[in-house]
Amino acid sequence: MDRTMHLGMILLGAGSHVAGWRMPDAQFGSQNLPLLQRVVQKAEAGKLDFVFFADAVNTGLDAHPGMMLRFEPLTLLAALAMSTSRIGLVATVSTTYSEPYNIARAFASIDHLSQGRAGWNVVTGSSPDAAANFSRDKHPPHEERYAIAEEYVAIAKGLWDSWQEGALVGDKEKGVFVDPAKMHVLDHVGPHFSVKGPLNITRPPQGYPVIFQAGASDRGLDFAGATAEVVFAAQQIQEEALAFANKLRDKAEAAGRARDAVKVVCGVSPVIGRTEEEAKEIVAELASMMDTQAAMRVLSDRLGHDMNAFPLDEPVPDLPPSGMMQGHAIQLTSIARRKKMTLRQLRDYAAVSSGHRLLVGTAEQVADDLEDWFRSGAADGFAIMSTHLPGPAERFVDEVVPRLVERGLFRSDYTGSTLREHLGLPRPAHPAAATGRTMHISG
Amino acid sequence: MDRTMHLGMILLGAGSHVAGWRMPDAQFGSQNLPLLQRVVQKAEAGKLDFVFFADAVNTGLDAHPGMMLRFEPLTLLAALAMSTSRIGLVATVSTTYSEPYNIARAFASIDHLSQGRAGWNVVTGSSPDAAANFSRDKHPPHEERYAIAEEYVAIAKGLWDSWQEGALVGDKEKGVFVDPAKMHVLDHVGPHFSVKGPLNITRPPQGYPVIFQAGASDRGLDFAGATAEVVFAAQQIQEEALAFANKLRDKAEAAGRARDAVKVVCGVSPVIGRTEEEAKEIVAELASMMDTQAAMRVLSDRLGHDMNAFPLDEPVPDLPPSGMMQGHAIQLTSIARRKKMTLRQLRDYAAVSSGHRLLVGTAEQVADDLEDWFRSGAADGFAIMSTHLPGPAERFVDEVVPRLVERGLFRSDYTGSTLREHLGLPRPAHPAAATGRTMHISG
Numbered sequence: 001m002d003r004t005m006h007l008g009m010i011l012l013g014a015g016s017h018v019a020g021w022r023m024p025d026a027q028f029g030s031q032n033l034p035l036l037q038r039v040v041q042k043a044e045a046g047k048l049d050f051v052f053f054a055d056a057v058n059t060g061l062d063a064h065p066g067m068m069l070r071f072e073p074l075t076l077l078a079a080l081a082m083s084t085s086r087i088g089l090v091a092t093v094s095t096t097y098s099e100p101y102n103i104a105r106a107f108a109s110i111d112h113l114s115q116g117r118a119g120w121n122v123v124t125g126s127s128p129d130a131a132a133n134f135s136r137d138k139h140p141p142h143e144e145r146y147a148i149a150e151e152y153v154a155i156a157k158g159l160w161d162s163w164q165e166g167a168l169v170g171d172k173e174k175g176v177f178v179d180p181a182k183m184h185v186l187d188h189v190g191p192h193f194s195v196k197g198p199l200n201i202t203r204p205p206q207g208y209p210v211i212f213q214a215g216a217s218d219r220g221l222d223f224a225g226a227t228a229e230v231v232f233a234a235q236q237i238q239e240e241a242l243a244f245a246n247k248l249r250d251k252a253e254a255a256g257r258a259r260d261a262v263k264v265v266c267g268v269s270p271v272i273g274r275t276e277e278e279a280k281e282i283v284a285e286l287a288s289m290m291d292t293q294a295a296m297r298v299l300s301d302r303l304g305h306d307m308n309a310f311p312l313d314e315p316v317p318d319l320p321p322s323g324m325m326q327g328h329a330i331q332l333t334s335i336a337r338r339k340k341m342t343l344r345q346l347r348d349y350a351a352v353s354s355g356h357r358l359l360v361g362t363a364e365q366v367a368d369d370l371e372d373w374f375r376s377g378a379a380d381g382f383a384i385m386s387t388h389l390p391g392p393a394e395r396f397v398d399e400v401v402p403r404l405v406e407r408g409l410f411r412s413d414y415t416g417s418t419l420r421e422h423l424g425l426p427r428p429a430h431p432a433a434a435t436g437r438t439m440h441i442s443g
Numbered sequence: 444m445d446r447t448m449h450l451g452m453i454l455l456g457a458g459s460h461v462a463g464w465r466m467p468d469a470q471f472g473s474q475n476l477p478l479l480q481r482v483v484q485k486a487e488a489g490k491l492d493f494v495f496f497a498d499a500v501n502t503g504l505d506a507h508p509g510m511m512l513r514f515e516p517l518t519l520l521a522a523l524a525m526s527t528s529r530i531g532l533v534a535t536v537s538t539t540y541s542e543p544y545n546i547a548r549a550f551a552s553i554d555h556l557s558q559g560r561a562g563w564n565v566v567t568g569s570s571p572d573a574a575a576n577f578s579r580d581k582h583p584p585h586e587e588r589y590a591i592a593e594e595y596v597a598i599a600k601g602l603w604d605s606w607q608e609g610a611l612v613g614d615k616e617k618g619v620f621v622d623p624a625k626m627h628v629l630d631h632v633g634p635h636f637s638v639k640g641p642l643n644i645t646r647p648p649q650g651y652p653v654i655f656q657a658g659a660s661d662r663g664l665d666f667a668g669a670t671a672e673v674v675f676a677a678q679q680i681q682e683e684a685l686a687f688a689n690k691l692r693d694k695a696e697a698a699g700r701a702r703d704a705v706k707v708v709c710g711v712s713p714v715i716g717r718t719e720e721e722a723k724e725i726v727a728e729l730a731s732m733m734d735t736q737a738a739m740r741v742l743s744d745r746l747g748h749d750m751n752a753f754p755l756d757e758p759v760p761d762l763p764p765s766g767m768m769q770g771h772a773i774q775l776t777s778i779a780r781r782k783k784m785t786l787r788q789l790r791d792y793a794a795v796s797s798g799h800r801l802l803v804g805t806a807e808q809v810a811d812d813l814e815d816w817f818r819s820g821a822a823d824g825f826a827i828m829s830t831h832l833p834g835p836a837e838r839f840v841d842e843v844v845p846r847l848v849e850r851g852l853f854r855s856d857y858t859g860s861t862l863r864e865h866l867g868l869p870r871p872a873h874p875a876a877a878t879g880r881t882m883h884i885s886g
Contacts, residue, residue, distance in 0.1 A: 099542075134544060200513060291618060
């Protein structure tokens with residue numbers, strides 16, 4: 001087939017399962033560089049498109065262990081760029097609690113250090129607790145956060161265009177260091193930011209680092225349709241996933257982009273056994289070690305409501321959407337309704353996969369499922385979350401990836417060298433080069 | 444002798460000389476990772492204490508080529524941590540245009556990634572042009588910038604103390620992930636920042652990354668005396684350097700610290716030849732390629748006044764101090780007065796060394812000078828700036844360092860593994876461990 005599946009690995013240091021860190025073979029990886037290097041190199045050996053680091057700018061005490069502590073993602077990406085040569089490196093940075101100049105600069109730097117392998121997962125901040133770490137009275141409301149994010153990403157792109165290709169001349173003989181005609185001042189003045197530029201680093205090898213996004217609210221979808229190049233979906237049900245993907249493709253088209261300019265990557269947590277029974281036993285083992293309070297906190301975070309207020313053994317209540325993580329809330333509520341889950345069942349389900357789709361079975365069954373979703377158009381690819389590290393992540397690469405390659409669904413080797421090339425995304429031309437317009441330095 | 448000299452290398456990608464990049468053997472290094480790796484590994488082979496990256500959050504157009512573009516320093520440090528194993532890695536980050544939570548976190552991350560080799564050069568922002576990149580009407584005045592910096596560094600230290608040693612338990616059997624009694628919430632509320640904490644990364648291996656500072660104004664000296672562990676001095680005259688160092692030691696003592704708790708490191712730009720004549724010829728060669736407008740812009744930046752307004756061939760005028768770079772301004776004005784320089788002469792002098800002390804001669808003469816300054820107490824060590832890269836930096840390591848080792852002034856091998864150990868600085872104990880007081884999480 002002419003589409004190629006895209007595969008990434010989401011690395012939560014403690015594993016995606018709330019009790020993953022307690023497994024006998026688990027290593028705790030949030031601040032464990034050798035472990036992360038090992039897993040990322042394994043993912044690269046499997047020719048995966050990217051590894052991905054979630055983030056938060058607060059410590060979720062008493063919640064998921066993987067959300068309590070971790071390396072700062074931009075410095076981690078730079079370090080991992082030195083330990084790898086082909087795989088894409090994606091970090092999450094919130095547009096709510098940082099400055100566009102600093103973040104545009106850091107991503108440009110990582111794209112240079114990695115020779116074109118950086119991706120930026122743009123989030124608007126998933127926890128209202130973060131505000132207290134940034135001298136703010138409150139987390140901005142949903143609508144405002146997205147308005148900020150849109151302006152912020154536009155500024156970042158403008159800054160990445162500061163140095164048009166060829167701006168850095170470096171002619172020793174003539175003493176010409178730069179060509180001012182190819183340097184551009186942004187002079188952005190908007191509702192949330194004023195950023196003059198130019199940026200003090202040349203244009204990233206990829207033009208722009210690849211923009212990832214995960215918002216699934218209507219507002220988030222508008223943003224993703226206009227801006228995102230990879231969208232993470234927490235879809236649980238195949239036909240809903242297909243509808244979601246098509247809605248996103250429509251939005252991209254409406255924004256003047258190609259339908260395949262946005263790759264929809266569904267989060268999946270595979271639990272693989274030699275038999276389906278064995279896989280189920282692993283899930284049961286994980287469940288037996290689960291801290292139920294922590295699990296309920298994870299679910300509460302995902303739904304945006306304190307779920308301790310509701311009876312455990314009754315159906316999951318209908319709740320109004322909160323301003324937080326609407327995508328996860330919609331998906332979890334939907335699967336609870338479909339499968340007529342009690343709150344206890346939904347709690348345990350979310351504990352395993354941090355709100356993503358759980359896939360329990362043999363490597364063959366997992367490959368079948370991924371193939372089915374991919375062929376149906378419900379997903380352009382998958383972001384693999386492991387219940388713990390490194391075993392399950394390595395098992396996915398060793399046992400599932402070769403099956404996908406055999407079936408002609410996934411590459412047997414890299415054909416490009418940048419993350420954009422892995423994803424089949426075009427390198428954005430510099431706007432001045434594209435239009436012929438000049439936007440010189442003012443000085 | 445019982446004092447050991449400290450040596451670091453300041454890496455300005457285009458070289459410290461405004462025309463350094465034009466030398467036949469110069470490689471342009473601001474965004475040249477292989478070149479930086481090569482020079483840093485050479486510095487490590489010479490057992491230097493640290494390499495150091497200056498920074499600015501704006502592009503100084505038409506000024507020093509080395510100030511126009513470069514890697515973002517935190518991501519660069521993380522990358523270099525992977526290419527080295529012993530040498531300290533110091534980056535400059537302004538407290539004026541960033542959030543303490545983000546920066547404390549990034550430095551903690553680098554300290555973990557490098558296993559205790561991170562240093563933070565705290566600056567308050569050297570160019571007023573930066574304000575326009577950060578949605579600000581103007582660069583805050585000198586006094587306010589330092590008040591912000593003091594509060595900012597105190598917050599960073601508080602955040603680094605979030606996870607007391609032993610807070611991360613990870614007992615799989617008992618299911619105990621953290622010991623809440625060893626986790627600490629900062630709850631900082633101050634005039635410029637409110638930061639709750641805790642930080643989402645454990646205490647850095649060094650306790651706190653080493654704090655560098657370069658301010659030389661009275662306000663800057665107070666801050667350095669109370670807080671800095673290494674102070675860069677741009678001193679040009681030995682007796683003034685000694686007075687400066689003693690003043691700083693007095694301030695440290697007044698702040699309740701040991702006199703040697705602050706290491707004074709003087710910036711030096713050595714130009715080494717096989718003979719003194721050859722060294723002078725190199726300086727002349729550099730001068731012949733100099734862009735005089737760029738050189739005047741460098742001097743104007745250093746003095747905080749547009750020097751184009753004054754006649755070139757008359758004595759350097761007396762100027763009131765500006766709010767910018769007071770240390771450099773004082774030093775350059777002082778040497779101009781002493782040596783009765785014209786503005787043209789001062790321009791050319793500052794062009795060579797970016798305002799630091801220029802040392803022209805044989806390796807033996809350079810070693811003599813460094814020994815003299817060190818033995819007199821005028822300096823605890825030196826930060827070496829190279830006119831261009833990589834030749835002069837490598838020559839310093841190959842020819843001057845062995846002479847300092849022979850004379851018993853400098854180490855022949857590392858005796859410690861962290862930057863603190865190289866510098867002979869104690870690892871700060873956690874305040875709760877030190878005092879027995881508890882400052883538990885509130886939740």
